[in-house]
Amino acid sequence: MALTLGNIKTNLNGFQRITELNNQLAEDCEIDISSWFDANMCALLGAIFYRKKKENKVIRISDISSDVKEILQKNHFLSYFGGEERPDSYGTTIEYRQFETVGNVYEQFRKYVITYFRSKGLPKMTLALLKRFRESLFEIFLNAVEHSYTQEGIFACGQFFPRRQRLHFTIADLGIGIDGNIYRQLQKRLSAEDAIRWAISGKTTRRGRSGGLGLQWIQDFIKLNQGRLIIVSGAGYWELSKGVVSTHTFSEPFPGTAVTIVIDTADKNSYCLSSEIDSSDIF
Template structure:
């Protein structure tokens, strides 16, 4: 089956995620012949880059073929895709090493290697001093975000890799990171966990996500849950934002709310979008606080 996908400008507002999930719905079949064209695209944020990379690998894993209309990509969009490593990683360019600049490079992780992912997050995401955090807090935040990867590897059951990309937006004073997997999704795992109960399949996605976010709840035999408590608290303090999409479920956590909702669009996997605010504050753990002498 042949299909041409016209990729528009994609930001990371709620409607932009709907665009991405609709692209997945259009291509989630076997043996598709898909052409991506970008004549209506002026910019792609990090969520779009991570998601499109995963979508391409998903199509290929299902026996499909992917074509890129490189001539339809504007110079600025193409330069960004080269700079963050998207084009060389997918074999669409000359394979040169990405020049990161304000980018957190696009990457694909096909197996669980904590050291490699932690180094990536420390070096490219929190190692550029865009957000001022102490070394101890940096280690703690990175360790928490690693749990997102670990959950995807252990429960995602994806036939393709885990995909990441980030970006520093100086004019918006924002630092963003997106992690996406195309596996079974959190609601599926929660329903499977409660399967002996006949009511399990009637649990909506928002209810499943809310259960998964409660401290102590886990579908893992080792008792480890999502483990996002520290990330949630830092996002609130920093006035940033944590968003998770899985199936039709949506979570948004910021300094004003912790909201669980159901959307009309469906995506089988899980997408995590993290926004930090790049302000002048210096953040550290409470345990690092040392009382200053009075004199």
């Protein structure tokens, strides 16, 4: 079977096409990626390919544009599927990684975040705020590991777009979804959309602990930065863009959860915390 992926951008249509692809890959397939592909979306595409490979499906990339191929070589995505790597001379990629949920996975992700989230591609901020930003990404990763109940790893990828003046970063899992976790822990049934709203409001399934801190803090920062925060879980889609929230229900669900941040790197504001955190923390 042959499939054309089409333009995959970090928007509703791009995520919808990824969910459709997941349900189309019921047999061996050749995929055409000759159109545009935002590199951070490799997190979702890689997750889907990973699962299909475990199901013994054969997936080949039959056609790929030279521009897209160069990016997917630089961020190491193609190397996971037998392709070549290429050095990233300009440092615009955030490497595609598959994190197994065993061993020292938290330390691996901590080093990953420190490596790729320094000052380049970020608005001007104090060192303490940069640490808090990294902590929030770590909290989102922690949620994916602990609450998705996945045995198939966590997937991450990003890209700095100098011309667009945007930084995109996505973390995805192949777990039970936010709605599935709420039901498993609290025996509360919510639609996929409502479950995302529940999570973004700061609620948590962790007994006796405040929760949603990573998402809550990132949401506050994104509002100030006029960037975007996108959460896809199952059939639910939730987006905060320039302070406005929009939602959607997909006809075909994504088999897990993905959190995407889009930062406006043209932001000239300088940021600091109202109370600076301890400089001796893990970041």
